[in-house]
Amino acid sequence: MTRISARVRGFVVVGLLACSASIGVGQPADALVSCGTPNYYAGGLGQTNGDQWGGRAYIDTDTNLSFSHTNDNFSDQAIHAVDGNGGLEIGWYVGWGSETGTYVTAPHAYATLNGPQEIDGPNVGASDYLYTTHWNDARTQQIWSVKTFDGGTFVWSGSQATSTYTGPGEIVALGEVDASSLPMFGKFDGDPNTLDYYNISDNWVDWTGVTLCASPGFTVSGGRNTITDSGNL
Amino acid sequence: MKRSVWPVRGERRWARRGTLVMALATTVTAAVATAAASSASSDNSESPSSRPLPTIASGAGVASIDGMTQIIGGSTPLSLSKGTAVPAYASLDAVAGLAQGWVDTGAIDMYGPPQDGKHGLQLPVPLAYAQQHPGPCEVFIRVLRFQSHDDALAALQEPELTGSYSPGYSLIDSGGVNGGIVAAVQSLANEGLDEYRFHWVSGNTWVEANVLGYDLALDAAQAVARQVQPHA
Numbered sequence: 001m002t003r004i005s006a007r008v009r010g011f012v013v014v015g016l017l018a019c020s021a022s023i024g025v026g027q028p029a030d031a032l033v034s035c036g037t038p039n040y041y042a043g044g045l046g047q048t049n050g051d052q053w054g055g056r057a058y059i060d061t062d063t064n065l066s067f068s069h070t071n072d073n074f075s076d077q078a079i080h081a082v083d084g085n086g087g088l089e090i091g092w093y094v095g096w097g098s099e100t101g102t103y104v105t106a107p108h109a110y111a112t113l114n115g116p117q118e119i120d121g122p123n124v125g126a127s128d129y130l131y132t133t134h135w136n137d138a139r140t141q142q143i144w145s146v147k148t149f150d151g152g153t154f155v156w157s158g159s160q161a162t163s164t165y166t167g168p169g170e171i172v173a174l175g176e177v178d179a180s181s182l183p184m185f186g187k188f189d190g191d192p193n194t195l196d197y198y199n200i201s202d203n204w205v206d207w208t209g210v211t212l213c214a215s216p217g218f219t220v221s222g223g224r225n226t227i228t229d230s231g232n233l
Numbered sequence: 234m235k236r237s238v239w240p241v242r243g244e245r246r247w248a249r250r251g252t253l254v255m256a257l258a259t260t261v262t263a264a265v266a267t268a269a270a271s272s273a274s275s276d277n278s279e280s281p282s283s284r285p286l287p288t289i290a291s292g293a294g295v296a297s298i299d300g301m302t303q304i305i306g307g308s309t310p311l312s313l314s315k316g317t318a319v320p321a322y323a324s325l326d327a328v329a330g331l332a333q334g335w336v337d338t339g340a341i342d343m344y345g346p347p348q349d350g351k352h353g354l355q356l357p358v359p360l361a362y363a364q365q366h367p368g369p370c371e372v373f374i375r376v377l378r379f380q381s382h383d384d385a386l387a388a389l390q391e392p393e394l395t396g397s398y399s400p401g402y403s404l405i406d407s408g409g410v411n412g413g414i415v416a417a418v419q420s421l422a423n424e425g426l427d428e429y430r431f432h433w434v435s436g437n438t439w440v441e442a443n444v445l446g447y448d449l450a451l452d453a454a455q456a457v458a459r460q461v462q463p464h465a
Contacts, residue, residue, distance in 0.1 A: 089315065096313045099399045100420045101430060101443040102373045103305060103334050105347050106355040108422045115314040117398050120422035156421065160400070 089114050090133040090144050092124050109156050111144040121146065121156045129155055286310055286330035286377075293438075294333035294374045295460050301372065302341055305334030309375055314393065322391040326380035337362075337370040360425040363447035369457050371426070371445040376463055379437045388439045389414075395432055395441075402430075408451050410458045411435065415451070418443070429454035438463040 090111045096103050097110065098118035109121035111133060124146065133144040136159075145157035288308040295303075309332035312320050336347070336354065340362050344354035358370045379385045392398040401419035409415045413433025420428070427449035431442040440463050444454035 093315065097420070097422050098313050098315070098393075099396055099401065100418060100422050100428065101375070101396060101441060102357065102371060102423070102428075102445065104356045104422065106357075110315065110422075112315055115312075116320065116393055118315060119399065120420050122421045123424060 090146075109146050111142065111158065111160075113142060113160075113162060117142075117160055119158065119160060121158075124155065286327055289329045289331035289376055289378055289463075293331050293376050293463050295335065295372065295457075296462070298335050298369075298372060298457060298460060300338055301335040301369075302338045303333060303335050304347065305332060305373075307332060309377075311377065312393075313375075320391075320393050322388060322394055325384045325388055325391075327377050327384075328380055329378040331374070331376040333372075333374040335372040335374075337366060339366060340370060357422070357424050357426055357445065360447065363426055367446065367448040368453050369444050369446040369449060371443075372457055373443045373445075374461055375441040376461075377439045378463075379439065382434070382437050385434045385437050385439045389432055389434055394439075396430065405451070408455065409433065410455050411440075413440075415455075415458075429458075431455075431458040435463050 090109070092107045092109050094105060094107055097108065097120040098112075099110075099120040104123075106123045107125060109124050109129075110118055111121065112118040129146045129148060132147075133142060136143060140162055141159045142162055143157075143159045146155040147153055147157075148155065286308055294306070309330040311323065311325065311327040311330065314320060336356070336358060340354050340358050341347075343362060344359070345352065347354040347356055356371070363370050377385075377388065379388065388394050395416075396402050396418065397404070397416070399418070399420070403417045403419070405415050405417060410431055411433040413431060415432075416430050418428040418430050423445060426445045426447055428443060428445045429449065429451060431440075431444070431454070433440050440461055442458040442461050444457045446453070
Protein backbone atom coordinates (compact mmCIF):
# COMPACT_ATOMS: atom_id res chain seq x y z
CA MET A 1 0.00 0.00 0.00
CA THR A 2 1.35 3.37 -0.93
CA ARG A 3 -0.05 6.65 0.12
CA ILE A 4 1.43 10.00 -0.61
CA SER A 5 2.46 11.78 2.51
CA ALA A 6 1.07 14.99 3.83
CA ARG A 7 4.27 16.60 2.61
CA VAL A 8 3.72 15.43 -0.92
CA ARG A 9 0.09 16.33 -0.75
CA GLY A 10 1.28 19.76 0.20
CA PHE A 11 3.06 19.93 -3.09
CA VAL A 12 -0.14 18.98 -4.83
CA VAL A 13 -1.74 22.00 -3.32
CA VAL A 14 1.22 24.18 -4.17
CA GLY A 15 1.20 22.86 -7.69
CA LEU A 16 -2.47 23.46 -8.07
CA LEU A 17 -2.22 26.95 -6.71
CA ALA A 18 0.73 27.80 -8.89
CA CYS A 19 -1.03 26.44 -11.90
CA SER A 20 -4.21 28.28 -11.08
CA ALA A 21 -2.30 31.48 -10.82
CA SER A 22 -0.79 31.02 -14.22
CA ILE A 23 -3.71 29.78 -16.24
CA GLY A 24 -6.69 30.01 -13.99
CA VAL A 25 -10.11 31.34 -14.60
CA GLY A 26 -10.26 35.04 -14.54
CA GLN A 27 -6.99 35.56 -16.30
CA PRO A 28 -7.40 38.39 -18.77
CA ALA A 29 -7.63 37.11 -22.29
CA ASP A 30 -7.49 39.22 -25.37
CA ALA A 31 -10.93 39.95 -26.61
CA LEU A 32 -12.46 37.92 -29.35
CA VAL A 33 -15.29 39.67 -31.03
CA SER A 34 -18.56 37.88 -31.45
CA CYS A 35 -18.68 36.22 -34.81
CA GLY A 36 -22.39 35.66 -34.80
CA THR A 37 -23.96 32.41 -35.80
CA PRO A 38 -22.78 30.22 -37.35
CA ASN A 39 -19.36 30.78 -36.04
CA TYR A 40 -16.40 28.67 -37.04
CA TYR A 41 -13.00 28.51 -35.55
CA ALA A 42 -10.07 26.91 -37.24
CA GLY A 43 -7.16 25.35 -35.49
CA GLY A 44 -8.55 25.50 -32.02
CA LEU A 45 -9.84 28.35 -29.97
CA GLY A 46 -8.97 29.81 -26.68
CA GLN A 47 -11.91 29.05 -24.51
CA THR A 48 -13.84 31.93 -23.11
CA ASN A 49 -12.70 31.49 -19.56
CA GLY A 50 -9.06 30.66 -20.13
CA ASP A 51 -6.49 29.98 -22.75
CA GLN A 52 -5.85 26.32 -22.58
CA TRP A 53 -6.97 25.24 -25.99
CA GLY A 54 -4.95 24.64 -29.06
CA GLY A 55 -4.81 28.12 -30.31
CA ARG A 56 -6.84 31.11 -31.24
CA ALA A 57 -6.66 32.08 -34.82
CA TYR A 58 -7.04 35.59 -36.04
CA ILE A 59 -7.30 36.29 -39.71
CA ASP A 60 -5.08 39.30 -40.07
CA THR A 61 -4.29 39.45 -43.73
CA ASP A 62 -5.44 37.70 -46.82
CA THR A 63 -2.53 35.36 -46.56
CA ASN A 64 -2.13 34.72 -42.93
CA LEU A 65 -3.85 33.59 -39.82
CA SER A 66 -2.01 34.50 -36.70
CA PHE A 67 -2.23 32.86 -33.36
CA SER A 68 -2.17 34.96 -30.27
CA HIS A 69 -2.45 31.92 -28.07
CA THR A 70 -0.71 28.65 -28.24
CA ASN A 71 -1.85 25.63 -26.44
CA ASP A 72 -0.70 25.35 -22.88
CA ASN A 73 -1.67 21.96 -21.78
CA PHE A 74 -4.57 20.28 -23.26
CA SER A 75 -6.39 19.31 -26.37
CA ASP A 76 -5.89 20.52 -29.86
CA GLN A 77 -8.91 20.46 -32.01
CA ALA A 78 -8.33 19.66 -35.63
CA ILE A 79 -11.67 21.31 -36.22
CA HIS A 80 -14.17 22.91 -34.01
CA ALA A 81 -17.42 24.30 -35.30
CA VAL A 82 -20.30 25.59 -33.25
CA ASP A 83 -23.52 27.45 -33.43
CA GLY A 84 -26.23 28.11 -30.93
CA ASN A 85 -27.61 24.60 -31.18
CA GLY A 86 -24.55 22.46 -31.15
CA GLY A 87 -21.60 21.63 -33.29
CA LEU A 88 -18.88 19.22 -34.21
CA GLU A 89 -15.43 18.67 -32.91
CA ILE A 90 -12.62 16.28 -33.55
CA GLY A 91 -9.05 16.29 -32.42
CA TRP A 92 -6.79 14.77 -29.85
CA TYR A 93 -6.45 15.23 -26.15
CA VAL A 94 -4.22 14.66 -23.20
CA GLY A 95 -6.15 14.68 -19.99
CA TRP A 96 -9.60 13.54 -18.99
CA GLY A 97 -11.72 11.56 -21.38
CA SER A 98 -15.41 12.07 -20.92
CA GLU A 99 -16.32 8.67 -22.30
CA THR A 100 -13.81 6.75 -20.23
CA GLY A 101 -13.78 8.94 -17.14
CA THR A 102 -10.02 8.41 -17.04
CA TYR A 103 -6.93 10.51 -17.41
CA VAL A 104 -4.49 9.80 -20.23
CA THR A 105 -1.01 11.15 -20.77
CA ALA A 106 -0.63 9.60 -24.20
CA PRO A 107 -2.42 11.63 -26.88
CA HIS A 108 -5.73 10.08 -27.89
CA ALA A 109 -8.17 11.04 -30.60
CA TYR A 110 -11.69 12.07 -29.75
CA ALA A 111 -14.86 13.24 -31.44
CA THR A 112 -17.73 15.16 -29.91
CA LEU A 113 -20.77 17.19 -30.76
CA ASN A 114 -18.97 20.25 -29.51
CA GLY A 115 -18.85 18.76 -26.05
CA PRO A 116 -21.75 16.33 -25.74
CA GLN A 117 -21.41 12.69 -26.70
CA GLU A 118 -17.65 12.53 -26.59
CA ILE A 119 -16.24 9.34 -28.03
CA ASP A 120 -12.66 8.67 -26.99
CA GLY A 121 -10.52 7.08 -29.64
CA PRO A 122 -7.20 5.36 -29.97
CA ASN A 123 -3.76 6.48 -28.97
CA VAL A 124 -2.46 8.67 -31.79
CA GLY A 125 0.91 9.27 -30.21
CA ALA A 126 3.08 11.81 -31.95
CA SER A 127 1.85 11.05 -35.42
CA ASP A 128 0.65 13.54 -37.96
CA TYR A 129 -2.83 12.58 -39.04
CA LEU A 130 -5.69 14.15 -40.90
CA TYR A 131 -8.76 14.69 -38.79
CA THR A 132 -12.07 15.20 -40.53
CA THR A 133 -15.63 15.44 -39.38
CA HIS A 134 -18.85 16.41 -41.01
CA TRP A 135 -22.57 16.05 -40.83
CA ASN A 136 -24.53 13.75 -43.05
CA ASP A 137 -26.99 15.42 -45.37
CA ALA A 138 -29.87 15.08 -42.95
CA ARG A 139 -27.75 16.35 -40.06
CA THR A 140 -28.72 13.31 -38.08
CA GLN A 141 -25.24 11.84 -37.92
CA GLN A 142 -21.78 13.06 -37.10
CA ILE A 143 -19.22 11.27 -39.24
CA TRP A 144 -15.53 11.40 -38.49
CA SER A 145 -12.24 9.92 -39.47
CA VAL A 146 -8.61 10.07 -38.59
CA LYS A 147 -6.30 8.91 -41.33
CA THR A 148 -2.72 9.03 -42.42
CA PHE A 149 -1.45 11.40 -45.02
CA ASP A 150 0.24 8.76 -47.06
CA GLY A 151 -2.50 6.85 -48.75
CA GLY A 152 -5.18 7.91 -46.36
CA THR A 153 -5.21 4.75 -44.30
CA PHE A 154 -7.88 5.03 -41.66
CA VAL A 155 -6.58 5.11 -38.13
CA TRP A 156 -10.03 5.59 -36.69
CA SER A 157 -13.42 6.36 -38.10
CA GLY A 158 -16.95 6.32 -36.87
CA SER A 159 -20.29 7.99 -36.69
CA GLN A 160 -22.90 8.72 -34.11
CA ALA A 161 -26.40 10.09 -33.98
CA THR A 162 -26.53 13.78 -33.36
CA SER A 163 -29.57 13.41 -31.17
CA THR A 164 -30.90 16.85 -30.42
CA TYR A 165 -27.60 18.53 -31.13
CA THR A 166 -28.26 19.83 -34.59
CA GLY A 167 -25.37 21.67 -36.02
CA PRO A 168 -24.86 24.59 -38.32
CA GLY A 169 -24.96 22.56 -41.48
CA GLU A 170 -22.77 20.22 -43.34
CA ILE A 171 -19.12 20.92 -43.06
CA VAL A 172 -16.00 19.01 -43.78
CA ALA A 173 -12.79 20.15 -42.34
CA LEU A 174 -9.24 19.12 -42.44
CA GLY A 175 -6.66 19.54 -39.84
CA GLU A 176 -3.41 18.02 -38.90
CA VAL A 177 -2.47 17.73 -35.30
CA ASP A 178 0.98 16.91 -34.17
CA ALA A 179 1.32 15.62 -30.67
CA SER A 180 5.06 15.73 -30.51
CA SER A 181 5.55 19.40 -29.76
CA LEU A 182 5.95 20.20 -33.42
CA PRO A 183 3.51 22.64 -34.94
CA MET A 184 -0.11 21.87 -35.30
CA PHE A 185 -0.87 22.59 -38.87
CA GLY A 186 -4.03 23.21 -40.79
CA LYS A 187 -4.71 24.52 -44.23
CA PHE A 188 -7.52 26.73 -45.26
CA ASP A 189 -7.91 28.35 -48.59
CA GLY A 190 -10.30 30.75 -50.21
CA ASP A 191 -10.98 33.82 -52.21
CA PRO A 192 -10.81 37.19 -50.52
CA ASN A 193 -14.36 36.95 -49.25
CA THR A 194 -14.59 33.46 -47.90
CA LEU A 195 -12.67 30.94 -45.95
CA ASP A 196 -12.47 27.59 -47.65
CA TYR A 197 -11.97 24.14 -46.32
CA TYR A 198 -10.43 21.08 -47.84
CA ASN A 199 -13.31 18.70 -48.23
CA ILE A 200 -13.64 14.99 -48.00
CA SER A 201 -13.35 14.70 -51.78
CA ASP A 202 -10.01 16.44 -51.68
CA ASN A 203 -11.23 19.71 -53.12
CA TRP A 204 -11.12 23.22 -51.79
CA VAL A 205 -14.64 24.42 -51.21
CA ASP A 206 -16.04 27.72 -50.07
CA TRP A 207 -16.94 27.54 -46.42
CA THR A 208 -20.45 28.75 -46.95
CA GLY A 209 -21.91 30.62 -44.09
CA VAL A 210 -18.71 31.03 -42.20
CA THR A 211 -18.44 34.22 -40.31
CA LEU A 212 -14.98 35.63 -40.41
CA CYS A 213 -14.12 37.60 -37.38
CA ALA A 214 -11.16 39.38 -35.94
CA SER A 215 -10.20 41.20 -32.86
CA PRO A 216 -9.67 44.94 -32.94
CA GLY A 217 -6.63 45.81 -34.96
CA PHE A 218 -6.90 42.80 -37.21
CA THR A 219 -8.28 42.60 -40.70
CA VAL A 220 -10.68 39.91 -41.70
CA SER A 221 -10.51 38.35 -45.09
CA GLY A 222 -10.27 35.02 -46.78
CA GLY A 223 -7.42 33.84 -48.88
CA ARG A 224 -4.77 31.23 -48.63
CA ASN A 225 -4.06 30.63 -45.03
CA THR A 226 -1.88 28.36 -43.08
CA ILE A 227 -2.32 28.11 -39.38
CA THR A 228 0.01 26.65 -36.87
CA ASP A 229 0.42 26.46 -33.19
CA SER A 230 2.99 24.95 -30.96
CA GLY A 231 1.29 21.77 -29.95
CA ASN A 232 1.17 20.85 -26.34
CA LEU A 233 3.64 18.22 -25.36
CA MET B 234 13.92 21.63 -4.81
CA LYS B 235 15.86 21.89 -1.62
CA ARG B 236 17.31 18.67 -0.37
CA SER B 237 15.93 19.23 3.09
CA VAL B 238 12.43 18.90 1.72
CA TRP B 239 12.76 15.18 1.17
CA PRO B 240 13.11 12.41 3.66
CA VAL B 241 16.60 11.00 3.95
CA ARG B 242 15.50 7.42 3.71
CA GLY B 243 13.96 6.46 0.41
CA GLU B 244 14.86 9.86 -0.89
CA ARG B 245 14.90 9.02 -4.56
CA ARG B 246 11.60 7.30 -4.35
CA TRP B 247 9.91 10.25 -2.73
CA ALA B 248 11.65 12.71 -4.98
CA ARG B 249 10.30 10.87 -7.95
CA ARG B 250 6.86 10.96 -6.50
CA GLY B 251 7.21 14.61 -5.78
CA THR B 252 8.02 15.25 -9.39
CA LEU B 253 5.19 13.05 -10.42
CA VAL B 254 2.69 14.72 -8.22
CA MET B 255 3.84 18.16 -9.21
CA ALA B 256 3.70 17.36 -12.87
CA LEU B 257 0.39 15.65 -12.68
CA ALA B 258 -1.08 18.26 -10.39
CA THR B 259 -0.21 20.89 -12.92
CA THR B 260 -1.43 18.78 -15.76
CA VAL B 261 -4.65 17.81 -14.17
CA THR B 262 -5.52 21.33 -13.22
CA ALA B 263 -4.98 22.49 -16.73
CA ALA B 264 -6.80 19.54 -18.11
CA VAL B 265 -9.75 19.97 -15.86
CA ALA B 266 -9.92 23.65 -16.58
CA THR B 267 -9.62 23.07 -20.27
CA ALA B 268 -12.00 20.23 -20.42
CA ALA B 269 -14.64 22.30 -18.80
CA ALA B 270 -17.35 23.50 -21.05
CA SER B 271 -17.54 27.14 -21.81
CA SER B 272 -20.13 29.37 -23.30
CA ALA B 273 -20.68 29.03 -27.00
CA SER B 274 -20.69 32.77 -27.22
CA SER B 275 -17.49 34.73 -27.48
CA ASP B 276 -18.12 37.19 -24.75
CA ASN B 277 -15.61 35.78 -22.30
CA SER B 278 -18.42 34.78 -20.00
CA GLU B 279 -17.90 31.75 -17.87
CA SER B 280 -20.11 28.75 -18.03
CA PRO B 281 -21.49 27.70 -14.67
CA SER B 282 -20.45 24.14 -15.42
CA SER B 283 -16.84 25.11 -15.96
CA ARG B 284 -16.37 26.99 -12.74
CA PRO B 285 -13.85 25.40 -10.46
CA LEU B 286 -15.58 23.96 -7.45
CA PRO B 287 -14.29 24.07 -3.92
CA THR B 288 -12.33 20.95 -3.19
CA ILE B 289 -13.95 18.31 -1.08
CA ALA B 290 -11.79 17.08 1.75
CA SER B 291 -9.17 14.75 0.34
CA GLY B 292 -10.40 11.95 2.51
CA ALA B 293 -13.61 11.95 0.54
CA GLY B 294 -12.04 9.93 -2.21
CA VAL B 295 -9.93 6.92 -1.43
CA ALA B 296 -7.57 7.00 1.50
CA SER B 297 -5.44 4.18 0.18
CA ILE B 298 -5.58 1.35 -2.28
CA ASP B 299 -3.45 -1.72 -1.91
CA GLY B 300 -0.59 -1.67 -4.40
CA MET B 301 -1.50 1.68 -5.88
CA THR B 302 -0.10 5.19 -5.75
CA GLN B 303 -2.14 8.34 -5.92
CA ILE B 304 -1.11 10.50 -8.86
CA ILE B 305 -3.96 12.98 -9.09
CA GLY B 306 -5.76 14.87 -6.39
CA GLY B 307 -7.64 18.10 -6.57
CA SER B 308 -10.83 19.83 -7.44
CA THR B 309 -12.93 19.19 -10.49
CA PRO B 310 -15.56 21.30 -12.17
CA LEU B 311 -19.03 19.97 -12.78
CA SER B 312 -18.33 19.38 -16.43
CA LEU B 313 -15.27 17.75 -17.97
CA SER B 314 -16.62 18.16 -21.47
CA LYS B 315 -14.51 19.47 -24.25
CA GLY B 316 -16.12 21.84 -26.70
CA THR B 317 -18.13 24.89 -25.92
CA ALA B 318 -21.65 23.61 -25.49
CA VAL B 319 -23.15 24.26 -22.11
CA PRO B 320 -24.48 20.92 -20.90
CA ALA B 321 -28.05 20.56 -19.79
CA TYR B 322 -26.93 19.48 -16.33
CA ALA B 323 -25.23 22.83 -15.78
CA SER B 324 -28.37 23.85 -13.94
CA LEU B 325 -27.57 21.40 -11.16
CA ASP B 326 -26.21 23.19 -8.16
CA ALA B 327 -22.78 21.67 -7.53
CA VAL B 328 -20.91 23.17 -4.61
CA ALA B 329 -17.75 21.09 -4.36
CA GLY B 330 -15.79 18.56 -6.33
CA LEU B 331 -12.90 16.18 -6.00
CA ALA B 332 -10.93 14.15 -8.55
CA GLN B 333 -8.45 11.43 -7.74
CA GLY B 334 -6.31 9.16 -9.86
CA TRP B 335 -4.46 6.06 -8.72
CA VAL B 336 -2.19 3.74 -10.66
CA ASP B 337 -0.42 0.50 -9.98
CA THR B 338 2.74 1.23 -8.01
CA GLY B 339 4.59 -1.52 -9.83
CA ALA B 340 3.96 0.21 -13.15
CA ILE B 341 5.48 3.40 -11.78
CA ASP B 342 8.46 1.47 -10.56
CA MET B 343 8.90 -0.11 -13.96
CA TYR B 344 8.35 2.88 -16.24
CA GLY B 345 9.00 5.81 -13.98
CA PRO B 346 6.47 8.38 -12.85
CA PRO B 347 4.13 9.69 -15.53
CA GLN B 348 5.38 13.12 -16.48
CA ASP B 349 4.00 13.89 -19.89
CA GLY B 350 3.28 12.17 -23.15
CA LYS B 351 6.90 11.30 -23.75
CA HIS B 352 8.48 10.30 -20.50
CA GLY B 353 7.69 7.90 -17.74
CA LEU B 354 4.61 5.78 -17.38
CA GLN B 355 2.06 6.43 -20.06
CA LEU B 356 -1.61 6.40 -19.22
CA PRO B 357 -3.44 4.23 -19.79
CA VAL B 358 -1.10 1.71 -18.25
CA PRO B 359 0.56 -0.24 -21.08
CA LEU B 360 -1.31 -3.40 -21.93
CA ALA B 361 1.91 -5.42 -21.86
CA TYR B 362 2.35 -4.54 -18.21
CA ALA B 363 -1.30 -5.02 -17.33
CA GLN B 364 -1.35 -8.47 -18.88
CA GLN B 365 1.41 -9.49 -16.53
CA HIS B 366 -0.49 -8.04 -13.59
CA PRO B 367 -4.18 -8.84 -14.01
CA GLY B 368 -6.62 -6.95 -11.87
CA PRO B 369 -7.09 -3.26 -11.08
CA CYS B 370 -4.25 -1.08 -12.34
CA GLU B 371 -5.95 2.31 -12.65
CA VAL B 372 -8.66 3.97 -10.57
CA PHE B 373 -10.16 7.36 -11.33
CA ILE B 374 -12.65 8.92 -8.97
CA ARG B 375 -14.89 11.95 -9.21
CA VAL B 376 -16.93 13.16 -6.30
CA LEU B 377 -19.43 15.99 -6.76
CA ARG B 378 -21.26 17.52 -3.86
CA PHE B 379 -24.53 19.23 -4.67
CA GLN B 380 -26.69 21.64 -2.81
CA SER B 381 -29.42 19.08 -2.45
CA HIS B 382 -30.02 15.37 -2.49
CA ASP B 383 -32.42 15.87 -5.38
CA ASP B 384 -29.68 17.41 -7.50
CA ALA B 385 -27.37 14.54 -6.68
CA LEU B 386 -30.04 12.09 -7.74
CA ALA B 387 -30.68 14.09 -10.88
CA ALA B 388 -26.99 13.91 -11.71
CA LEU B 389 -27.26 10.16 -11.62
CA GLN B 390 -29.74 10.38 -14.47
CA GLU B 391 -27.66 12.63 -16.70
CA PRO B 392 -26.23 10.66 -19.62
CA GLU B 393 -23.42 13.14 -20.11
CA LEU B 394 -22.36 12.81 -16.49
CA THR B 395 -22.69 9.06 -16.23
CA GLY B 396 -21.44 8.35 -19.74
CA SER B 397 -24.49 6.27 -20.57
CA TYR B 398 -24.76 8.07 -23.93
CA SER B 399 -21.75 6.09 -25.11
CA PRO B 400 -22.31 3.00 -27.23
CA GLY B 401 -19.57 1.38 -25.16
CA TYR B 402 -21.50 1.81 -21.91
CA SER B 403 -23.34 -1.33 -20.80
CA LEU B 404 -25.30 -1.25 -17.59
CA ILE B 405 -24.94 -4.41 -15.53
CA ASP B 406 -28.08 -5.62 -13.82
CA SER B 407 -26.47 -6.15 -10.46
CA GLY B 408 -23.12 -5.50 -8.92
CA GLY B 409 -23.33 -1.86 -7.93
CA VAL B 410 -21.95 -0.77 -4.60
CA ASN B 411 -23.48 1.43 -1.93
CA GLY B 412 -26.89 1.06 -3.51
CA GLY B 413 -25.71 2.41 -6.84
CA ILE B 414 -25.22 1.15 -10.36
CA VAL B 415 -22.34 -0.35 -12.28
CA ALA B 416 -21.61 -0.49 -15.98
CA ALA B 417 -18.95 -1.98 -18.16
CA VAL B 418 -17.27 0.61 -20.37
CA GLN B 419 -15.62 -0.27 -23.62
CA SER B 420 -13.56 2.37 -25.37
CA LEU B 421 -10.67 2.36 -27.78
CA ALA B 422 -9.02 4.85 -25.48
CA ASN B 423 -8.63 2.14 -22.84
CA GLU B 424 -6.26 0.26 -25.13
CA GLY B 425 -7.35 -3.21 -24.18
CA LEU B 426 -8.04 -2.65 -20.49
CA ASP B 427 -11.38 -3.61 -19.02
CA GLU B 428 -13.31 -0.88 -17.22
CA TYR B 429 -16.10 -0.87 -14.70
CA ARG B 430 -17.81 2.36 -13.74
CA PHE B 431 -19.66 2.69 -10.47
CA HIS B 432 -22.06 5.47 -9.58
CA TRP B 433 -23.97 6.06 -6.43
CA VAL B 434 -25.47 8.85 -4.40
CA SER B 435 -25.02 9.36 -0.71
CA GLY B 436 -26.90 12.28 0.73
CA ASN B 437 -26.13 15.21 -1.51
CA THR B 438 -22.98 13.61 -2.90
CA TRP B 439 -22.60 11.97 -6.30
CA VAL B 440 -19.74 9.53 -6.66
CA GLU B 441 -18.11 7.99 -9.69
CA ALA B 442 -15.39 5.36 -9.53
CA ASN B 443 -13.79 4.05 -12.71
CA VAL B 444 -11.73 0.94 -12.20
CA LEU B 445 -9.56 -0.38 -15.01
CA GLY B 446 -7.39 -3.42 -15.44
CA TYR B 447 -6.60 -6.38 -17.59
CA ASP B 448 -8.84 -9.39 -17.14
CA LEU B 449 -10.61 -7.39 -14.50
CA ALA B 450 -13.25 -9.20 -12.51
CA LEU B 451 -16.29 -7.35 -11.29
CA ASP B 452 -15.71 -8.36 -7.70
CA ALA B 453 -12.16 -6.97 -7.81
CA ALA B 454 -13.49 -3.68 -9.14
CA GLN B 455 -16.20 -3.66 -6.49
CA ALA B 456 -13.60 -4.09 -3.78
CA VAL B 457 -11.90 -0.90 -4.93
CA ALA B 458 -15.11 1.06 -5.36
CA ARG B 459 -16.25 0.20 -1.86
CA GLN B 460 -13.24 2.03 -0.47
CA VAL B 461 -14.47 5.38 -1.71
CA GLN B 462 -15.77 7.33 1.25
CA PRO B 463 -17.68 10.42 0.16
CA HIS B 464 -18.30 11.69 3.66
CA ALA B 465 -14.95 11.00 5.26
